[in-house]
Amino acid sequence: MNPSSVTAPAHQADAHAHHEPQGFFSKYLFSCDHKVIALQYTLTGMFMAVVGVYMSYVFRMHLANPTAHIPFYGVLSPAAYNSLVTNHGTIMIFWVAMPVLLAGLGNYCIPLMIGCDDMVFPRVNRLSFQIFFLSTVLLLLGFIAPGGAFGGAWTSYPPLSAKADYNMTPWGNKIWLLAVALEIVAFLLGGINFITTAMNSRAKGMKMFDMPVLVWMIVIATIIFMMSVGPLVAGAVMLLLDQTVGTHFFGAQGGDPVLWQHLFWFFGHPEVYVLLLPELGVVCEIICVFSRKPLFGYKTMVYTTFMVGILSMVVWAHHQFVAGIDPRMASIFSLTTIIISIPVAVIMFGMIATMFKGSIDFKVPMLWAVGIIVEFLLGGVTGIYLGSSALDVYFHDTYFVVAHFHYTLIPLVAFGGFAIFTYYFPKVTGKMLDERLGQIHFWGTAIAFNFVFIPLFFSGLAGEHRRIYDYSGFAELATPGMLKMRVIATHALLVMMAFQLPFIWNVLKSLFAGAPAGANPWKANTLEWAADSPPPHGNWPELPEVHRGPYEYSVPGREDDYWPQNAAN
Amino acid sequence: MSAFQIPVATTRSVTGIPTGRLAIWWVLASEIVIFGGLVTCYILFRLRHPEWAAEAAHTKLAAGAFNTFVLLTSSLSVVLAHLAATKKDTVNAKRYLTYTILGGLVFLCVKAYEYTSEISHGFTITRSVFWSFYYTATALHALHVVGGMTIMAIILPDVAKGKFLPRVEYIGIYWHFVDLVWLFLFPLFYIASAA
Ligand code: HEM
Ligand SMILES: [Cu+2]
Numbered sequence: 085m086n087p088s089s090v091t092a093p094a095h096q097a098d099a100h101a102h103h104e105p106q107g108f109f110s111k112y113l114f115s116c117d118h119k120v121i122a123l124q125y126t127l128t129g130m131f132m133a134v135v136g137v138y139m140s141y142v143f144r145m146h147l148a149n150p151t152a153h154i155p156f157y158g159v160l161s162p163a164a165y166n167s168l169v170t171n172h173g174t175i176m177i178f179w180v181a182m183p184v185l186l187a188g189l190g191n192y193c194i195p196l197m198i199g200c201d202d203m204v205f206p207r208v209n210r211l212s213f214q215i216f217f218l219s220t221v222l223l224l225l226g227f228i229a230p231g232g233a234f235g236g237a238w239t240s241y242p243p244l245s246a247k248a249d250y251n252m253t254p255w256g257n258k259i260w261l262l263a264v265a266l267e268i269v270a271f272l273l274g275g276i277n278f279i280t281t282a283m284n285s286r287a288k289g290m291k292m293f294d295m296p297v298l299v300w301m302i303v304i305a306t307i308i309f310m311m312s313v314g315p316l317v318a319g320a321v322m323l324l325l326d327q328t329v330g331t332h333f334f335g336a337q338g339g340d341p342v343l344w345q346h347l348f349w350f351f352g353h354p355e356v357y358v359l360l361l362p363e364l365g366v367v368c369e370i371i372c373v374f375s376r377k378p379l380f381g382y383k384t385m386v387y388t389t390f391m392v393g394i395l396s397m398v399v400w401a402h403h404q405f406v407a408g409i410d411p412r413m414a415s416i417f418s419l420t421t422i423i424i425s426i427p428v429a430v431i432m433f434g435m436i437a438t439m440f441k442g443s444i445d446f447k448v449p450m451l452w453a454v455g456i457i458v459e460f461l462l463g464g465v466t467g468i469y470l471g472s473s474a475l476d477v478y479f480h481d482t483y484f485v486v487a488h489f490h491y492t493l494i495p496l497v498a499f500g501g502f503a504i505f506t507y508y509f510p511k512v513t514g515k516m517l518d519e520r521l522g523q524i525h526f527w528g529t530a531i532a533f534n535f536v537f538i539p540l541f542f543s544g545l546a547g548e549h550r551r552i553y554d555y556s557g558f559a560e561l562a563t564p565g566m567l568k569m570r571v572i573a574t575h576a577l578l579v580m581m582a583f584q585l586p587f588i589w590n591v592l593k594s595l596f597a598g599a600p601a602g603a604n605p606w607k608a609n610t611l612e613w614a615a616d617s618p619p620p621h622g623n624w625p626e627l628p629e630v631h632r633g634p635y636e637y638s639v640p641g642r643e644d645d646y647w648p649q650n651a652a653n
Numbered sequence: 654m655s656a657f658q659i660p661v662a663t664t665r666s667v668t669g670i671p672t673g674r675l676a677i678w679w680v681l682a683s684e685i686v687i688f689g690g691l692v693t694c695y696i697l698f699r700l701r702h703p704e705w706a707a708e709a710a711h712t713k714l715a716a717g718a719f720n721t722f723v724l725l726t727s728s729l730s731v732v733l734a735h736l737a738a739t740k741k742d743t744v745n746a747k748r749y750l751t752y753t754i755l756g757g758l759v760f761l762c763v764k765a766y767e768y769t770s771e772i773s774h775g776f777t778i779t780r781s782v783f784w785s786f787y788y789t790a791t792a793l794h795a796l797h798v799v800g801g802m803t804i805m806a807i808i809l810p811d812v813a814k815g816k817f818l819p820r821v822e823y824i825g826i827y828w829h830f831v832d833l834v835w836l837f838l839f840p841l842f843y844i845a846s847a848a
Contacts, residue, residue: 116657195662202660204672272683280676285662310679314686318694321789329778331785338702338782343694350690627661 116206117621118191121213123512126188128220132179133501135224139172141581148567148574150554162553163252166235169551171223173238174260178267179220181359181497186309187216187271189362189504190278190302192512196612196619197296199287199628199650203277212273219266222259229255237551239348242334242341246326258327265320268313275306287611287650290630293386294649296610297379297634300386301365305358308393312354319347342407349400356492357396361389363500364431367453370507371435373608374450375442376645378635380434388427388434395424405476414473421471425464432457443638447606448522452503455530456495463491466541481551484544487537494533502526502587509591510605514617515598521590528583535576539569607646610634614650677823681830684797688834691793695786695841708783709845711776713767717843720763721835727756728832731825738812738821746821747813750805753828757802764795787842794838797831 226233234256248254322333628650636647734749
């Protein structure tokens with residue numbers, strides 16, 4: 085804690101002084117403090133990441149050697165394979181990416197970056213996490229339910245998902261749906277807090293365009309989420325009724341199974357931008373700090389992001405090119421899909437231009453940030469292939485799609501998660517991480533990642549279908565050549581997992597024996613670095629005032645190459 | 654647990670709009686897309702199934718019309734409650750809020766009567782996709798009515814004491830929304846039997 089906030093006179097002089105809750109329960113478990121809630125979200129998300137990776141380990145081991153006894157698991161049955169693939173996808177999107185990138189990051193950064201002491205509705209915020217936690221427990225309970233966890237894919241298409249006779253998980257299918265619905269409710273509650281806080285509670289002197297781009301991106305992502313998830317909530321209610329009461333919204337008797345696909349992807353595609361935008365925000369912050377340069381085209385970035393948000397609502401049917409939609413509609417959705425890569429490319433170029441001629445310092449967070457840009461490019465470019473409806477007839481439901489979205493999501497969620505982690509670790513804990521271990525972790529993870537998914541592009545091109553338990557029934561997919569690709573991918577996954585050990589060691593070592601970080605180890609401008617590390621309850625002894633924009637780096641005529649937003653001069 | 658302290662963040666108002674009102678508008682925005690999604694699905698189905706007109710003829714037009722009237726009246730009384738609250742007239746604020754709750758109660762009773770009579774005539778939720786939509790949409794709406802009434806009942810004691818008076822306005826905005834949803838559901842499910 086900052087000494088000035090505990091000395092008695094300053095404490096009493098400040099009418100808004102916060103009384104930190106005492107005792108373990110009120111301080112950590114039932115706290116309303118945005119930083120504690122952010123950590124709860126992040127740690128739950130990281131735990132679920134371990135669960136999700138474990139699942140992928142099991143089914144990749146199985147794919148490399150279908151008859152093997154898998155260490156730490158056993159022999160994988162077809163039903164369990166389906167459950168694991170389904171829940172791997174569900175967990176990674178809804179229980180890892182959302183809590184870490186949106187809820188955790190947003191809760192930590194928004195109040196700190198705009199200079200206020202908490203979210204506008206701290207108790208709603210706490211409720212949001214509690215509902216999220218409940219949904220996490222519920223989802224995992226699916227695995228011990230009679231019949232096992234739901235195995236009808238993370239997209240949960242009916243009629244498979246609607247009838248227990250088809251999916252054979254009478255409990256699992258409902259549990260899955262309820263857990264996802266609860267999770268959505270949690271993020272709606274959190275999202276209202278995010279938007280209202282950013283709109284109404286900025287520090288004195290902070291204009292709209294003095295907010296760091298990260299706050300903009302989180303707010304825009306939240307708005308996209310709110311605007312796209314509604315129909316899926318309605319759809320979830322309808323699907324639940326199909327499952328429990330026996331209605332036929334999505335059934336053959338008067339209903340329409342493709343309707344679910346529209347509702348799901350009307351949310352599902354914007355959702356990928358919900359995950360993308362906060363990450364791009366973090367990358368912007370990091371490359372400015374580690375290139376010592378202002379963000380290139382700040383306002384353009386913000387406007388472009390709004391454009392992405394709007395366009396992201398009108399591309400969804402590119403997931404349904406082979407679902408029997410009208411070919412004329414397919415052309416329109418091809419067009420919108422290809423158009424949306426323009427604003428995304430503008431943002432990418434803005435980032436590259438920011439680094440151009442900067443004095444770049446490749447500290448670990450910067451490595452991750454640049455890694456995101458490089459790898460995400462491959463994901464985005466392969467998306468354009470898939471977006472053209474003629475090509476997608478061939479690519480759809482192959483490993484090419486799997487490789488495409490992993491090339492978008494792993495840079496965002498894994499690289500992005502590590503970028504956030506390494507950038508903010510000094511702020512959250514007050515300790516520095518070890519640079520060398522961080523470098524080993526980065527290079528090991530990044531290189532292994534490419535060896536997992538590049539083979540999958542090729543097996544996809546060769547016609548390998550996804551979501552298949554056993555390829556031995558398909559002569560042309562059971563060739564030694566195809567098997568070899570699967571084996572490479574699996575081995576690379578094992579290498580990638582092994583390279584997480586330096587990370588874990590680094591965290592433990594730094595927590596106990598890391599060098600003290602001080603308030604502003606990266607010499608950054610934004611307000612969170614003006615608070616102590618870790619920031620006390622209430623964040624600042626006195627709430628800061630803002631005098632300039634967030635990216636005043638290397639200003640000519642100044643001695644320092646940075647200029648904190650709250651510095652008087 | 655130590656007493657909860659309202660943070661400075663809650664009291665700031667950079668936009669000039671009180672935080673509570675801003676938040677309630679965002680709540681409504683997310684509600685609008687939920688009902689919007691449901692209603693859009695229904696309309697798309699309805700256009701493809703002209704034969705649903707015959708099914709819709711079995712809904713109770715008079716009861717629906719009466720309920721529309723009840724909800725509109727209750728919206729009026731919540732406006733009066735808000736006006737009273739802005740004048741710090743806690744007696745009338747409390748009275749009109751109570752009337753609004755009663756309006757909701759009447760609405761639910763009529764709805765319950767409709768459901769019972771429809772079900773007893775065999776028009777159950779599984780009879781056809783039309784009835785599935787009918788029950789889903791109206792029940793989801795009824796849940797919102799219950800939610801609004803519950804919140805009003807919770808804030809009533811505080812309003813009577815003159816505490817947190819802006820909440821009357823916020824629940825009023827929400828109640829108008831509940832009313833508005835009904836104004837979509839009523840023609841779509843009750844009147845559209847001709848077509
Ligand atoms: C310019 C960018 C992008 C384009 C043009 C694009 C295009 C596509 C298309 C057309 C598909 C459907 C392929 C099929 O099922 O046959 C697809 C699938 C997918 N994309 Fe992208 N995408 C882009 C960016 C992203 C981003 C940023 C993410 C995530 C952050 C993402 C995540 C996914 C996922 C998860 C799927 C697969 C869903 C499934 O079937 O399970 N995409 N993409
Ligand atoms: Cu998409």
